[in-house]
Amino acid sequence: MNLKNIILTIVAIVAMVSSSKSQTSEFPFKVDKDGQGKKNIIFIPGFASSGEVWNESQKELGNDYTSYILTMPGFAGVPAQANPTFKGWRDLIIEFIKKENISNPIIIGHSLGGVMAMDIAATAPDIISKIIVVxxxxxxxxxxxxxxxxxxxxxxxxxxxxxxxxxxxxxxxMQKQGVGSMVSDSAKQNLVLDWTLKSDRSTFAKIYCDFSNIDVREDIKKITCPALILLNSGFSHIKPMIEQQYSSLKTADIQYADQSLHFIMFDSKDWYMQQLLNFIK
Known part of the structure; x- marks a missing residue:
C-alpha cells in the first residue's frame, strides 16, 4: 500500500471513530454518541453527574438504538458556561435535537434530567416520542x-x-454526607462523589438555586407522548402527593422500585432495566 492509500485509510478510520463516539463543539454540553440504530435516545444525567451514569443503560440497549449521552456544562469536568440556567439548558437541548435532525427521540432523564425531559416534552411536544423520568x-x-x-x-x-x-x-x-443518602453501593458513592468534586463550584450553586425554583406541575399538561415515571421506594410512602404532582400528565405511568435510593439505575438495576426495555420496545 502506498503512502497516499495509507493516509486515506487513516482518515477513514478516524472518521468512523468520530461518528460512533463524538462530542459536539457547537453546544456547551458534552455529547457522547453511540450505536447506529434507527431509534434515537437522548440521555440526560442529574445534578452534577456525568453522562457515565447511563453507561450500563446504553450497553444494555446496544446498537439497536442511536444514543446521545449528555453531560451538562460545568458538571463532572465539562467546561462551564458564564451564566447557566435550567431553562437555558432546556432550550439548548431542543435546539440540538432540531439542528442534528434527531428524529422522534426518546428522552431519558435522571433527577434534574428527569424534570428537564418533562420540560422539553412540554415545550416541544411534536419532536419527542417518549420520555422516561428517573x-x-x-x-x-x-x-x-x-x-x-x-x-x-x-x-x-x-x-x-x-x-x-x-x-x-x-x-x-457536605457532598460525602449527601451522596451516602443517594446511592447504596460504596463504589458507586465514590463515583458520584468524584463527579461532584470535578464540577464547577459556581455552576453547582447557580443550578442548585435555579433548579430549586423550577415548577412544571402545570406545564406537563402539554405533554402528549407516553411517559414512564420510575421512582425510588421512599416515594411510595407519599403516593397521594406524588399523584397530585403528576395529575396534569395524563400519559404518566408511575412505578415505584421495591428497594432503592435516588440512583435507581444503580440500586435497582435489574428492575430499572426491565421497566426501561418494556416501555421502549
Whole structure:
C-alpha cells in the first residue's frame, strides 16, 4: 500500500471513530454518541453527574438504538458556561435535537434530567416520542411546601458566593454526607462523589438555586407522548402527593422500585432495566 492509500485509510478510520463516539463543539454540553440504530435516545444525567451514569443503560440497549449521552456544562469536568440556567439548558437541548435532525427521540432523564425531559416534552411536544423520568417530580420543593410558587426574578448570586467561599474540605464533607443518602453501593458513592468534586463550584450553586425554583406541575399538561415515571421506594410512602404532582400528565405511568435510593439505575438495576426495555420496545 502506498503512502497516499495509507493516509486515506487513516482518515477513514478516524472518521468512523468520530461518528460512533463524538462530542459536539457547537453546544456547551458534552455529547457522547453511540450505536447506529434507527431509534434515537437522548440521555440526560442529574445534578452534577456525568453522562457515565447511563453507561450500563446504553450497553444494555446496544446498537439497536442511536444514543446521545449528555453531560451538562460545568458538571463532572465539562467546561462551564458564564451564566447557566435550567431553562437555558432546556432550550439548548431542543435546539440540538432540531439542528442534528434527531428524529422522534426518546428522552431519558435522571433527577434534574428527569424534570428537564418533562420540560422539553412540554415545550416541544411534536419532536419527542417518549420520555422516561428517573426519580424526579415536577416540583421537588412543593413536596415540603405545597403552596410553593416559582419566583420569576430569583437571585442566585448570594448562594453562588457562599459556595465559592467554602473550603474544599467543607465542600467534600457536605457532598460525602449527601451522596451516602443517594446511592447504596460504596463504589458507586465514590463515583458520584468524584463527579461532584470535578464540577464547577459556581455552576453547582447557580443550578442548585435555579433548579430549586423550577415548577412544571402545570406545564406537563402539554405533554402528549407516553411517559414512564420510575421512582425510588421512599416515594411510595407519599403516593397521594406524588399523584397530585403528576395529575396534569395524563400519559404518566408511575412505578415505584421495591428497594432503592435516588440512583435507581444503580440500586435497582435489574428492575430499572426491565421497566426501561418494556416501555421502549
Amino acid at each position: 426519580d424526579a417530580v415536577p416540583c421537588l420543593v412543593a413536596l415540603n411546601n405545597p403552596a410553593f410558587k416559582s419566583n420569576p426574578n430569583i437571585d442566585c448570586s448570594q448562594m453562588v458566593e457562599q459556595f465559592k467561599n467554602i473550603t474544599d474540605a467543607q465542600f467534600l464533607a
